[in-house]
Amino acid sequence: MGIEGLRFVITGAATGIGAATAQVAADKGAKVMVSDLNDEQGQAVADEINASGGTAAYTHCDVTDPDQVDALMAAAAAAFGGIDVLHNNAGIHETALASPEQCSLEGMPLDVFKKVVEVNAVAPWICSKAALPYLKESDWPSIVNAASTGAQSAYPNNSAYGTSKGGIRLQTQNLAVDLAPLGIRVNCYGPTAIATDMVTNFVKQSDDPVAFEKALINTSLIPRLGLPSEVGELVCFLASREAGFINGAYILIDGGSLAWRGTVDILGME
Template sequence: MSYDFSGMTFVITGGSRGIGASTARAAARYGANVVVSGTREATGEAVVADVLAAGGEATFVACDVRDEDQVRGLMARAVEVYGGIDVLHNNAGVNETALTPRVSLEDLTAETFDHVLAVNVRGAFLCAKYALPHLKASTRHPSIINTGSTGSFLAFPGCIAYGVSKGGISLLTKNLALDLAPHGIRVNSFAPGVTETEMVADYVAAAADPDALMRAMTGAHLVPRLGRPEEIAELVCFLASDKALFVNGAEWPIDGGTLAWRGTAER
């Protein structure tokens, strides 16, 4: 499937790696101007370089989505460079295992819990809030696409804060869809299964037995492998396109079948 995003501007948070980076490359390939945002300047600029080398258009804007002033500045810079915002992809996220080995309820600190929710939920709220005036001005079927997780539906070890945050994204998506429908702005999310990203690699590496954890997680997929970021990116592009205009307030699983059952089988 192909899309015509020519003249459209995508703002992608968490765009310097994983799903965000793949979405940046895919959206640019379909003609979009892409604002790649994140806290890792070197990797963000590398994504921009990939896009430019392929003949696309992109720029990097550093932003910590927990910071209201930085988020406001991100949206202002996107408009300054490209003249507007048509699609916001809220992809910035963090798991507590990237911050601390202390992830049980007994050991998890309030500071770590707050950090995860600040990035994953507050960040999505702030980005939606400050993108809104520009999305309202868009004439290209504007939308917001939030990165959820199968952790919106199921519990995973070491993911107390992360799971709560992704449950929050699920309901943030639905409430924003309701709130913004009068403005013609669609809001959707997607729930990826275990995907080949740096976040997943860090999560697995922090386990007592990384190999066993990887076998268990892959075994939970009815498609017996990890998801690929480029597969997820194609779903994001579909949700952003004029082929998905009747899709609103939805949370799309792209999880290899994880949510079709509750089990695991080593494969």
């Protein structure tokens, strides 16, 4: 049971949730293809997994380039004999591409908006299409997509990211329908503020980073940032044999942030 022996492809796996998921999956006995644009850090993730007794390899991949994506899937299949799980984790936020003034509707350049949507919503479709021939040969195939609480709730200076994550949530459901006859499950998850470089940069771009981070945490019924490894555990569960009746789902991992309309100070938790 679990994910032992399953063969993972994880995009954007050099840091953050992708790197944590790679380590969690390998610790549980999966074989992991790490991919990213950052070759040094991506290779380091794979090397660390191998050094600790797991099985991993690294392949450079720009997920917006269909040729590179095809090469990634072929490399994973060659390394491990096939692909069972595609984790579409690679993502970007407008704050990584533009100044705070350029993250509003008035100030955002069109190319920034397009790039965020291309990486977060178009690229998972490209990756899913490229992985499909291999997933069809798997005994336990699934796709796990990275959505966000931004797929259903708005945040300041988040219009491109929110649009892309709302799109990946619906893409997940549509692919679940399309691929159900092939026995391929497709699910996604919605994290809130997780302790990653993306969230750190998002907070730094605000007018008052200290107050903004406090506001993010104060909406959570578990008053802290989430850990990348906690998201990795969820990804591995969704890919596991125990999750066999979960398909087309959007599962929150947000500390209870969207369970209510308040902040924890009114609960005496400040």
